[in-house]
Amino acid sequence: MDRNQITKWFKAPAKMANKYSLHAIYFCTGCGIIEVPPVITSRWDAERFGVIPVATPRQANLFLITGYVSVKTLRAIIRTYEQMYEPKYTVGFGSCPVNGGMYWDSYNTIKHLDKYIPIDGWIAGCMPRPEAIFIAVTHLWTLIDKGMANGYIRYRENYKSYRRNQEMALGKLEWPPLYPIDSNFEEARRE
């Protein structure tokens, strides 16, 4: 740890601790699973940045979605994201979550993941190198410092439109809304 960071720790302990303790839950949908193990093990040791994989969304605050997102997977992704505790950060890994990638005309994949859950950062490429995860993490640090990694706040504020998008993709959702949505929207949804 840098010596000149000590004053920052006293000024904003929550922000600094969020930066240096990113417990990640990896959602490896189809591809991208092979890039993650070298990152977390001896080859590129992500633990020195405080990034470790955890097994459950309750303990995590970094959500890494690698590879294409099919409609069925989207359901699991939304449920996992909503189970995480705030503050939480999301990173899309690979071209497919950004804009569909090579599945741009597929009938069964989601083209823009950002429509369904808020994404704080993207790693473009097919596939990106494992080092790209570190670049993403350092960029995420900058974003957290500036208060720009506010995906969870955007999700709370615009939950109505996110929920509408989710229902357009998945049909009726079998879980209740995470945040209260106003009554006339509820009525419109029931109709």
Added chain:
Amino acid sequence: MVTKVMQIILSPILALVVGVFFLGLARKITARIHWRYGPPVIQPVIDMIRLFYQKSVSHGFMFDLGIILSLAGSIVVVLFLPFGQICPLSSSGGLLVILYTMLIAPLGLALSGGQAANPNISIGISRKLILSLGYEVPLLFVLLTVMTHYKTISIVQVVNAQQSTGWSLISCPLCLSGLSYFLILPAILGVRPFDVSSAPQEISSGPMVEYGGKYLALATIEHAFALFIGIALFVNLFLGGAANIVSFFVKMLVVFVLGLFINAVFPRFRIEQAVKYLWKWPTLLAFLGLIITLAIRN
């Protein structure tokens, strides 16, 4: 009176600091054994600060109460353990009280997890109870041997007797019990190769699966206490305690690092392999130690 109150306040804090330091050191040394650079030693503290600032959701009244109960149980055990010259409750209790109160911590976690009603938690708790069935048998033999050999149940008197006669780990019949205790130490602490109950890859870290935010921070603190208790008991019973705090912690550090070497390179047992192991070699050694001690005494 004032010193006693000071000791009662100070000793859990000291145990917490040492336990958290051990957690950080474990991650660093494990990383070095894997040829990685590893996180900073204060990484558990950073994690805990983050967890305390995070929002969390309670799953009910017992969910809150159970974790506090387990934490309180751990603190009570720490108060009964002498380390250095600090022993707040030296006149009362002894090994039997420690044996009973050590059960409160896992019981609290089980109660807390039961409220959350996650299937992974039930699997984790049942594995934890089976594992404790495995290590309680040799542990009871070991403690019986120590109590028979020194003819006392007071842990302070055991420490004092060792100051004059030397460590019990290098005395004849008790070395078997000491070895047996060291073999079951990872099972008592619930770390690899005996982390069946909290296996992240199999059952999503078992009883911890619904903990997040401050609940996970409290569970980490409880784990730090458990780490301290398991090793401090070994140092007190078999390495002769210590005259001052510093040498006590140096002894704890040596035992901890030795255990860590096993932890870092061995994979996880399955539950039936763990019980098979625990009921074979450590039980055999402990039972042999008990028989020899009884034969010498009579």
